[in-house]
Amino acid sequence: MAARGAAQPRAGPTSPRAAPRRPAAPAPSAAPAAAAAPAAGPAPGPKPLVVVGSVNADLVLAVDRVPAPGETLAAASLQTFPGGKGANQAAAAARLGYETFFIGATGTDANAPLLRAELEGCGVRLDHLAATEGPSGTAVILLQPSGENSIIIVGGANQDSRSWALPPAAEALLRTAGAVLLQREVPESVNTAVAEAARGAGVPVFLDAGGVDAPLGPRLLAAVTLLSPNETELERLTGLPTDSPGAVEAAARALIGSGVPQVLVKLGSEGSMLLTGPDAAPLRQPCVPAPRVVDTTGAGDCFTAAYAVATLEGQPPRRALLFASAAASLCVRRVGAMPSMPSRGEVDALLAEVQ
Numbered sequence: 192m193a194a195r196g197a198a199q200p201r202a203g204p205t206s207p208r209a210a211p212r213r214p215a216a217p218a219p220s221a222a223p224a225a226a227a228a229p230a231a232g233p234a235p236g237p238k239p240l241v242v243v244g245s246v247n248a249d250l251v252l253a254v255d256r257v258p259a260p261g262e263t264l265a266a267a268s269l270q271t272f273p274g275g276k277g278a279n280q281a282a283a284a285a286r287l288g289y290e291t292f293f294i295g296a297t298g299t300d301a302n303a304p305l306l307r308a309e310l311e312g313c314g315v316r317l318d319h320l321a322a323t324e325g326p327s328g329t330a331v332i333l334l335q336p337s338g339e340n341s342i343i344i345v346g347g348a349n350q351d352s353r354s355w356a357l358p359p360a361a362e363a364l365l366r367t368a369g370a371v372l373l374q375r376e377v378p379e380s381v382n383t384a385v386a387e388a389a390r391g392a393g394v395p396v397f398l399d400a401g402g403v404d405a406p407l408g409p410r411l412l413a414a415v416t417l418l419s420p421n422e423t424e425l426e427r428l429t430g431l432p433t434d435s436p437g438a439v440e441a442a443a444r445a446l447i448g449s450g451v452p453q454v455l456v457k458l459g460s461e462g463s464m465l466l467t468g469p470d471a472a473p474l475r476q477p478c479v480p481a482p483r484v485v486d487t488t489g490a491g492d493c494f495t496a497a498y499a500v501a502t503l504e505g506q507p508p509r510r511a512l513l514f515a516s517a518a519a520s521l522c523v524r525r526v527g528a529m530p531s532m533p534s535r536g537e538v539d540a541l542l543a544e545v546q
């Protein structure tokens with residue numbers, strides 16, 4: 192199975208990027224309402240989305256098979272793709288036209304400029320993208336003819352503590368964001384510190400559960416506003432089965448019972464399910480069918496980011512679920528992770544078609 196956030200080889204060139212635009216509606220926040228702006232001054236703008244997380248170079252080697260110990264094999268091709276769940280989600284949100292900052296770090300290797308350029312091309316604000324001496328996060332993917340992947344991950348800058356000594360301006364950004372979006376490809380201590388800082392300032396924290404197969408610490412869980420696992424992650428986190436809609440709901444309720452205010456479960460082609468509280472009925476959203484599913488890599492990242500954007504724009508939960516499903520449906524129609532994130536225009540056009 193592909194590493195979460197790892198890109199697959201893509202056939203075509205990177206799709207054209209739309210310039211980010213400001214959202215139409217003001218972003219809701221758990222923070223106390225700000226004092227009204229003086230009549231003569233400019234109205235405060237919508238608050239940005241801040242994504243904190245990983246950025247990777249995915250090196251895809253096409254091989255006949257995995258080499259045996261001591262054996263040297265030739266690869267038929269080598270392709271390098273930008274990836275990492277944090278970068279994928281930042282790219283998805285920016286492509287949807289919402290002002291999005293990415294806080295993370297590349298290394299100082301030859302892949303760093305590629306990663307920076309790809310994020311920039313998607314319209315992501317990189318004011319707080321660090322360059323930590325050493326390798327960038329890297330996934331070496333041995334892609335076999337059967338489609339099976341064997342993967343070696345180099346944490347690189349994503350796991351380097353020097354990447355996470357955040358400057359005061361980045362910390363201030365976290366406290367004034369509309370929402371903070373996290374995943375699990377950086378150290379848990381980083382996620383916990385970021386989530387606590389944001390939550391302490393009244394900023395909603397969305398956590399995508401993908402990235403590492405390990406329990407979530409109680410401090411992180413306590414600081415999260417919305418947790419979004421896929422069904423495998425939900426099963427691992429709760430130890431409960433997720434093999435039927437009823438079982439998924441029961442497992443999601445178990446997470447709510449452990450203190451997480453909202454749970455958004457991604458169910459692949461089965462769609463998604465949102466629980467907004469212990470007594471709330473589940474909101475179920477079928478997927479928006481794709482005429483041809485080409486590559487589901489990054490669909491979960493696209494979905495979580497799109498849901499965060501819709502929420503920041505003030506869309507009610509049911510509408511936000513549909514918006515995220517439409518974005519993810521477009522994502523699975525194209526190859527790759529970051530290159531397959533749809534533009535706002537594409538999502539609006541699909542929504543107009545399916546409504």
Ligand SMILES: Nc1ncnc2c1ncn2[C@@H]1O[C@H](COP(=O)(O)OP(=O)(O)OP(=O)(O)O)[C@@H](O)[C@H]1O
Nearest residue numbers: 421457458459460462463478489490491492516519
């Ligand atoms: N075959 C499909 N057709 C249409 N939409 C899909 C399909 N597969 C996934 N989606 C959409 O993408 C969303 C997220 O997909 P999925 O549940 O596979 O996330 P994930 O497991 O986190 O994915 P990944 O790890 O590949 O990023 C689904 O809730 C659904 O809306």
